[in-house]
Amino acid sequence: MNLQNIFSELEKQDAELSGRLDTRRDAMKQFRNIGRVLALSAIPLALGSMLKKAYGRTPQDVLGVLNYALTLEYLEAEFYATAITKTSLFPTPAALGAFTTIANHEAAHVALLKSAITGAGGTPVTKPTFDFAGGALNLPTFTDYPTLLTVAQAFEDTGVRAYKGKATVLMENPAVLTVALQIHSVEARHAAHLRYMRRNLASAPQPALKPWITNAENNVAIIQPVYAGEDNDVQAGVTITGIATEVNKAAATEAFDEFLTEDAVLAIAGNFIKK
Amino acid sequence: MPNVHRRTFLKYAGLGAAVITAGSLAACSSEDGGGDITPGTGVSLGSGDFAVLNYAFALEQLEAAFYTQVVATPYTGISDVERIFLTDIRNHEIAHREFFRKALGTNAIPNLTVDFSTIDFTSRDKVLAAAKTFEDLGVAAYNGAGKFITTPNYLVLAGKIVSVEARHAALIRDLISNGSFASDADSNGLDFAKTPQDVFAAAKVYIKTEIDATTLPK
Secondary structure (H helix, E strand, O other): OOOHHHHHHHHHHOHHHHHOHHHHHHHHHHHHHHHHHOOHHHHHHHHHHHHHHHHOOOOHHHHHHHHHHHHHHHHHHHHHHHHOOOHHHOOOHHHHHHHHHHHHHHHHHHHHHHHHHHHOOOOOOOOOOEOOOOHHHOOOOOOOHHHHHHHHHHHHHHHHHHHHHHHHHHOOOHHHHHHHHHHHHHHHHHHHHHHHHHHOOOOOOOOOOOOOOOOOOOOOHHHHHHHOOOOOOEEOOEEOOOOOOOOOHHHHHHOOOOOOOHHHHHHHHHOOEOO | OOHHHHHHHHHHHOOHHHOOOOOHHHHHOHHHOOOOOOOOOOEEOOOHHHHHHHHHHHHHHHHHHHHHHHHHOOOOOOOHHHHHHHHHHHHHHHHHHHHHHHHHHHHOOOOOOEOOOOOOOOOHHHHHHHHHHHHHHHHHHHHHHHHHOOOHHHHHHHHHHHHHHHHHHHHHHHHHOOOOOOOOOOOOOOOOOOOHHHHHHHHHHHEOOOEEOOOOOO
16 A cells, blocks of 8 residues: 555645655655554554644545545444344344344444544544434335335445545545545445345345346335436446447446435435434 | 554554554555566556556456356356346446447557466356456455546546446355355455555466556556
8 A cells, every 4th residue: 555645645735745854754654664563444544643743634625525424324324223123124134134244334434434534633523313214205214124125225325326426536645545445345235235135025026126226227216316327328438338239228327337426415315314 | 563663653643552463554565566467578558547447457358258258158057047147247347348448549458368267167156256256356456446546537437337346246245145245344344455466466367468567556
């Protein structure tokens, strides 16, 4: 992990820092060495401390992204933590096991993001008060198993799109970017599994539902905003449909997940946050 | 490392409680160099973002070739659903491969020659195990390479692809053992991230064409 790059990046943006070469060299040396003794787990925290020492502050936009991510992780973590207490809702031990696995990941993401924000000199946002019935949507989230899976799938697919939408803001900060990417792909694994669970639902199988998103298809109207724009098949000016004989429109849209803007994500998540 | 230094660093970062021994990061340090890639020989990936995109193009070529073979010669006892899923994945990987070919244009590396002689395509277990390796490796590669990308649009594209690779990885893992979709996430709930050197070291057995990866950013 090339953490030194952070300093050269910072230097580019702050000519004053290059005047403090001793400090910088010192910090870089210590930074490299820290890399040798700390597991990856500690990097966001170490990064926060180091940036603060070398630079005095952490770019607010990076902190903003971390707090945005934290808000979504709070939502997911509380959702799964509550769900796994309703053990009788789950038809099989495997289903409860999957939710428990995901619950653990989301709780870990909350802890990691909080420590990264604190380490970077920021203040983690307060956990909102959630309403998993979705307010006016009035969903039987914790009493009806298919609804539980639907809400879970919506949260995960939204999470994937939310992280994807913020990657470029984190470019100046390689260590944080890498961690965000590592969370992002775990959310995608969750989403894939939940879609697979819904596909195989004994009481109401959904044979059209795959682990990947086909066009902007979804069979539950209330979560349709989660899939807005997923039918895009032009990437960087290249039309993917027909790019090879095997690639029809469905495959073209499945092969690329799309990002969502923060406004769109918060509109979805906002249904589950008490005003 | 002498203890006195170690203590200083920990104090500096205020992280005494978080210390765990970790060889893995040392392997990522720039001074440690690459794996088995020979400098200056083989197909050059180019430089800068082109090198990163060619790196992705190489991996997508590998994955597309693998699933093309899987679909052409299905393993014994393949179910209809498995055939549908594996065909979908083949089509996605071909879409990725052809996207990179077009996006790179004249900067694209040539077609690679793959070598799947170590994989028994008649065996469900062997095919799914290889698929798991490829998908987890793909996720790890994109996650590890994201920080090298300097053009925002390319980073967004890598993000659009990596989550699909993660969906593949989850499904393949569930086909092997239901519930194992993300069972190798670490204690922080983080997915794999690997350096290009580590990825090439793992992929080398399947790629006959010699690749010069020394121009990849470090």
